[in-house]
Amino acid sequence: MAHAKRTRMRGSCACGGVQYELNDRFLIANHCYCSTCRKVHGAAFGTFGHAQSDHFRWIQGESLLTGYHSSAGNVRNFCRICGSNLPSVFPEMNYVRIPLATLDDDPKTQPVAHLYVKAKVSWLEISDALPQYPETVDLRELVKE
Ligand SMILES: [Zn+2]
Ligand SMILES: [Zn+2]
Numbered sequence: 001m002a003h004a005k006r007t008r009m010r011g012s013c014a015c016g017g018v019q020y021e022l023n024d025r026f027l028i029a030n031h032c033y034c035s036t037c038r039k040v041h042g043a044a045f046g047t048f049g050h051a052q053s054d055h056f057r058w059i060q061g062e063s064l065l066t067g068y069h070s071s072a073g074n075v076r077n078f079c080r081i082c083g084s085n086l087p088s089v090f091p092e093m094n095y096v097r098i099p100l101a102t103l104d105d106d107p108k109t110q111p112v113a114h115l116y117v118k119a120k121v122s123w124l125e126i127s128d129a130l131p132q133y134p135e136t137v138d139l140r141e142l143v144k145e
Contacts, residue, residue, distance in 0.1 A: 009105035010059070011098065013084035018061035020087055022098065026051050026109040028143050029100055031130075034116035036070045040078070040085055044124040045114075046099060049107050050139060053089050053096040112142055 012019045026049040037046035065086060067075040077086040087098040100107055114126055118134040126132060 011103040013079035015082035019059040024055035033120040056096040
């Protein structure tokens with residue numbers, strides 16, 4: 001996949017024990033309203049950036065990571081000290097999914113879609129014009145090259 005421009009950005013958990021770096025741009029980002037995202041984030045939705053894991057690395061604190069297998073083949077990493085959601089790395093797919101709000105630098109991307117809107121809480125209105133999908137979609141089809 002061609003990359004017009006690389007960009008380096010860092011992220012960390014709330015306690016600072018875990019730090020990571022992505023030396024690449026995000027391919028795409030989205031909001032997700034599924035019940036698992038709602039619970040693990042303690043928020044109405046989670047927002048994720050998706051990138052290639054070739055250019056992702058843990059800077060420190062990898063030993064503090066704990067993984068929750070929320071569904072088959074899907075792990076959600078969090079810091080066992082502070083509970084922050086952290087990136088999930090799938091090297092066999094060259095894929096990393098990063099909770100966008102854990103970045104300390106500007107992700108230089110904008111979410112392009114709302115997923116799992118059928119599970120959205122009643123107390124939050126979506127007020128932007130991004131497309132809304134009842135469940136998930138193949139994000140690769142939304143990537144604009
Ligand atoms: Zn932490
Ligand atoms: Zn979700």
